[in-house]
Amino acid sequence: MHPCSVGTAAAGPPLILERTIPLENVRGRVDHMAIDRVGGRLFVAELGNDSVDVVDLQTGKVSQRINGLKEPQGAAYLADRDVIVVANGGDGSVRFLRAGDLSSLGTAALGNDADNVRIDPSSGHVLVGYGDGGLAILDQVTHSKLEGMRLAGHPESFQVDAKTDRVFANVPDAGQIAVVDLKSRRQVATWKTPGLAANFPMALDSTGKQLAVVFRSPAKLALLDAATGAVTASLDTCGDADDVFFDGKRDRIYASCGDGAIDVVQRSPNGLELVERVATSSGARTSLFVPELDRLFVAVRAGWFASEAAILVFRPSP
Numbered sequence: 001m002h003p004c005s006v007g008t009a010a011a012g013p014p015l016i017l018e019r020t021i022p023l024e025n026v027r028g029r030v031d032h033m034a035i036d037r038v039g040g041r042l043f044v045a046e047l048g049n050d051s052v053d054v055v056d057l058q059t060g061k062v063s064q065r066i067n068g069l070k071e072p073q074g075a076a077y078l079a080d081r082d083v084i085v086v087a088n089g090g091d092g093s094v095r096f097l098r099a100g101d102l103s104s105l106g107t108a109a110l111g112n113d114a115d116n117v118r119i120d121p122s123s124g125h126v127l128v129g130y131g132d133g134g135l136a137i138l139d140q141v142t143h144s145k146l147e148g149m150r151l152a153g154h155p156e157s158f159q160v161d162a163k164t165d166r167v168f169a170n171v172p173d174a175g176q177i178a179v180v181d182l183k184s185r186r187q188v189a190t191w192k193t194p195g196l197a198a199n200f201p202m203a204l205d206s207t208g209k210q211l212a213v214v215f216r217s218p219a220k221l222a223l224l225d226a227a228t229g230a231v232t233a234s235l236d237t238c239g240d241a242d243d244v245f246f247d248g249k250r251d252r253i254y255a256s257c258g259d260g261a262i263d264v265v266q267r268s269p270n271g272l273e274l275v276e277r278v279a280t281s282s283g284a285r286t287s288l289f290v291p292e293l294d295r296l297f298v299a300v301r302a303g304w305f306a307s308e309a310a311i312l313v314f315r316p317s318p
Contacts, residue, residue: 014264015278015314021060023309030299033288034075045072074117087114096143106143121162129155159204170199191229201244214241235272237263245289258285
């Protein structure tokens with residue numbers, strides 16, 4: 001591990017707040033998001049409100065709401081089927097809904113704490129982290145659980161590498177990053193990061209060669225070699241991070257943090273450099289970067305003093 005410099009801000013702001021989309025009548029914490037790029041819809045899991053909002057990005061307004069959920073945490077969109085997938089922490093269910101009219105198509109019961117959702121681009125299967133140590137494989141057609149893989153603790157963010165059929169999963173309670181082979185359905189490697197704990201957000205770059213993992217204790221971004229798990233660079237970050245993304249166009253990394261900031265980090269052959277710490281709002285720790293739209297969406301939770309929940313839409317620059 002080698003130290004990385006902290007530089008001065010660029011000549012212009014690296015993120016420009018383009019607009020703020022209010023989420024009316026939403027209380028509590030807002031969790032993860034998913035995107036329908038073609039239809040211009042953003043799906044927002046509102047954990048504290050037991051709902052998912054469908055945001056029309058053209059009008060900048062909520063067009064639909066799914067109520068009656070149980071602490072929705074993760075969301076995904078199946079473009080080929082126009083289906084929303086919602087993972088619920090409160091009852092462990094994974095619900096499949098038709099995006100057009102929000103009608104129910106089926107439910108998979110995982111027991112408890114269904115969390116992050118990813119789509120395996122090779123098989124089309126839906127992968128969901130859940131419980132005290134499980135990664136479920138769901139069929140997107142039958143909505144049934146095909147198989148489950150055991151982990152040493154509850155998985156937080158995880159990423160799928162379609163080129164190698166591997167899953168990289170943060171397992172903070174066990175102090176590890178688990179590497180799972182999707183063909184054999186078993187964990188094939190366990191990576192430890194001495195001195196770094198509480199690894200929640202994770203991103204895989206477009207080459208499949210680098211992982212970005214943000215730790216909360218201490219607050220630090222680390223780059224790992226995706227083949228070996230070796231930490232190749234690290235940098236102090238804002239606190240309480242919950243999402244991180246690569247911006248391949250600009251060789252940047254965006255980390256969103258609950259202490260009210262987004263860290264904009266530049267990648268270079270010399271390591272990592274903090275470009276700017278962009279202020280957001282306390283508790284705004286989840287985000288979604290969509291390279292095809294060149295936009296970063298940041299979820300602001302409803303505050304204690306009647307402040308509204310909202311989505312901040314940032315445009316990267318230049």
